[in-house]
């Protein structure tokens with residue numbers, strides 16, 4: 001910033017670049033809403049007062065808010081590249097995100113993270129990154145990369161790298177695992193923030209976890225869990241996404257005294273949910289609808305995450321701060337009229353005024369490396385007719401470890417029974433490694449007469465397929481492998497739906513609206529042609545079926561995993 005220019009404009013010796021007149025300015029430092037003129041110079045806020053500007057904008061009584069900040073997001077979960085993700089969220093008021101690229105990192109390692117840095121360069125959405133601390137998420141799966149402290153440190157100096165990403169392997173941290181402590185030390189030595197992920201951890205283990213340097217948690221699901229973290233000085237990121245929705249349960253846990261340590265995040269939000277409901281503006285609106293003071297809600301989306309991640313000059317409309325400004329109709333609808341990024345108009349009436357095509361590198365395409373899968377790969381010999389079945393729960397990432405009687409054919413192989421809602425599920429290693437295939441059984445998905453496959457399988461992103469016909473399962477997998485990854489639907493031997501996700505097997509290079517429309521078509525096909533249970537999001541459910549850190553029973557490419565016992569278990573019960 002040119003100091004002389006700023007000072008001349010601030011004292012009025014020179015004109016401001018832009019002046020916003022007749023606005024209600026939301027002051028997140030004092031909680032006031034101040035009717036005044038707001039002035040901007042060289043992309044910075046000059047402040048309030050009787051300014052004249054080269055450009056004068058009469059906002060006619062609208063509210064002026066600092067740009068919204070998503071405190072924790074996996075951009076890849078939007079199924080779109082950073083360029084198209086920006087076009088999706090900026091018009092809804094989000095001007096900065098703190099992103100954890102562990103999805104693409106599990107597929108393409110450091111080159112995957114570099115891709116996210118390059119693809120987000122120069123966008124009106126400021127994408128700041130946390131280095132993924134758990135790649136792979138656990139030792140019980142085969143990912144496309146393994147990242148140690150000596151790997152991560154190579155990116156620690158990047159200007160838009162903030163800190164260390166969600167420390168999901170909290171058992172190893174609490175046990176003092178040397179490799180985990182080395183990653184922690186790398187961040188601590190650089191005074192970098194460290195994100196947490198520690199559902200149900202409490203008491204002395206939580207003291208150890210926080211005292212070692214972990215500063216945030218977005219996995220709280222109850223006010224008690226929230227309180228236990230706030231009491232220990234942690235920031236609590238209240239999550240409202242497509243997969244996990246904790247806002248309603250937690251928002252009343254935000255009190256005047258702990259407000260400053262509370263922020264909003266989305267974690268994982270699919271394009272159609274962002275198009276339908278919004279992004280961080282949705283979190284703000286929901287909080288206000290549930291009775292929260294509007295300025296509190298705005299502060300949780302602006303100043304608090306900025307302070308949490310040491311984002312100097314962000315999160316408020318104050319002298320010298322970035323002119324990231326969101327113009328709102330009112331403090332009820334939180335409808336966004338216009339968005340300014342560093343003083344430049346970048347969105348109006350929920351439409352982006354910029355367009356940056358996807359910039360893709362070789363490191364993140366052709367990442368599905370798997371042999372041709374055959375129907376017989378899914379034949380399932382069963383020693384007994386009692387099995388451990390993954391029972392899917394509606395609108396949840398948690399599954400139940402159910403014991404069920406199953407049918408076997410004359411050769412002792414698992415046989416689909418028309419009256420039993422028990423399907424085969426498989427996880428296939430696809431990074432060109434061991435080619436391992438984990439086989440299991442799943443209940444309450446309710447698919448009939450086909451198969452669904454996906455290359456989104458948190459966090460190792462191996463291929464996941466569910467079905468009641470082996471040939472269709474093979475066709476579903478081979479179809480998405482041929483498109484470099486994606487989501488495929490097969491019914492009665494025919495491929496009836498395919499959403500290519502050629503970037504890492506996770507993201508499309510197409511605009512969000514197109515991706516959303518394709519996903520909606522696939523969803524309709526899954527429900528209406530294959531009869532998949534409407535209560536479960538067929539693709540999101542599959543996406544988390546291989547994540548062995550969320551209870552109770554999950555499946556990785558190495559086999560069936562009891563998350564509570566934290567060990568592999570047999571499919572058959574003898």
Ligand SMILES: [Mn+2]
Pocket residue numbers: 074102103458459
């Ligand atoms: Mn993930």
